[in-house]
Amino acid sequence: DTAVSQTPKYLVTQMGNDKSIKCEQNLGHDTMYWYKQDSKKFLKIMFSYNNKELIINETVPNRFSPKSPDKAHLNLHINSLELGDSAVYFCASSPTSANIQYFGAGTRLSVL
Amino acid sequence: AQSVTQLDSQVPVFEEAPVELRCNYSSSVSVYLFWYVQYPNQGLQLLLKYLSGSTLVKGINGFEAEFNKSQTSFHLRKPSVHISDTAEYFCAVSLYNQGGKLIFGQGTELSVKP
Numbered sequence: 001d002t003a004v005s006q007t008p009k010y011l012v013t014q015m016g017n018d019k020s021i022k023c024e025q026n027l028g029h030d031t032m033y034w035y036k037q038d039s040k041k042f043l044k045i046m047f048s049y050n051n052k053e054l055i056i057n058e059t060v061p062n063r064f065s066p067k068s069p070d071k072a073h074l075n076l077h078i079n080s081l082e083l084g085d086s087a088v089y090f091c092a093s094s095p096t097s098a099n100i101q102y103f104g105a106g107t108r109l110s111v112l
Numbered sequence: 113a114q115s116v117t118q119l120d121s122q123v124p125v126f127e128e129a130p131v132e133l134r135c136n137y138s139s140s141v142s143v144y145l146f147w148y149v150q151y152p153n154q155g156l157q158l159l160l161k162y163l164s165g166s167t168l169v170k171g172i173n174g175f176e177a178e179f180n181k182s183q184t185s186f187h188l189r190k191p192s193v194h195i196s197d198t199a200e201y202f203c204a205v206s207l208y209n210q211g212g213k214l215i216f217g218q219g220t221e222l223s224v225k226p
Contacts (some may be wrong), residue, residue, distance in 0.1 A: 094212055
């Protein structure tokens with residue numbers, strides 16, 4: 001069983017569209033994260049939720065809105081997609097906010 | 113502000129040779145330290161971590177790292193690499209009481225040649 005799963009694995013879309021990426025973890029962890037990996041492979045945190053509550057929001061444009069319906073899910077919705085949003089987005093989870101993080105396989109988003 | 117610097121963007125090495133991937137960090141508060149590995153087109157996998165205690169930590173696949181507080185370094189080593197170690201390696205820090213966010217270095221591409 002995959003511990004942290006993201007869907008879809010690949011997402012190709014046009015500028016201006018709205019899209020969502022889903023993340024689910026079956027580890028029973030309290031904290032979930034979204035990271036963005038750019039074309040130079042640099043990884044930067046975007047958001048973190050602890051028990052469905054937002055605890056980190058790293059100056060991400062308002063077009064990005066995370067939603068956590070329960071502590072096992074953290075979805076990422078992106079409005080009005082731009083070329084610069086093209087990247088690999090990783091979801092992660094940890095048992096507490098100071099512990100080891102387990103990463104999903106990533107979602108490669110390409111905005112044309 | 114906290115930062116992580118991986119001193120080498122690419123490290124080519126021959127199979128069975130030793131390797132060291134260098135990582136330095138800057139932080140005014142105590143940190144946890146991690147090394148993650150990313151194989152092509154895959155997610156990140158934890159290699160090893162330093163949370164407290166012994167400064168020499170051993171991880172998976174024969175890797176180890178040493179935390180040096182005075183030099184603010186956390187270099188990753190392996191005495192003999194395999195072709196299968198070819199991957200991108202990321203050093204990261206997590207700050208105490210900062211919500212657990214990881215601050216990553218730029219990554220080091222390890223390329224093992226036969």
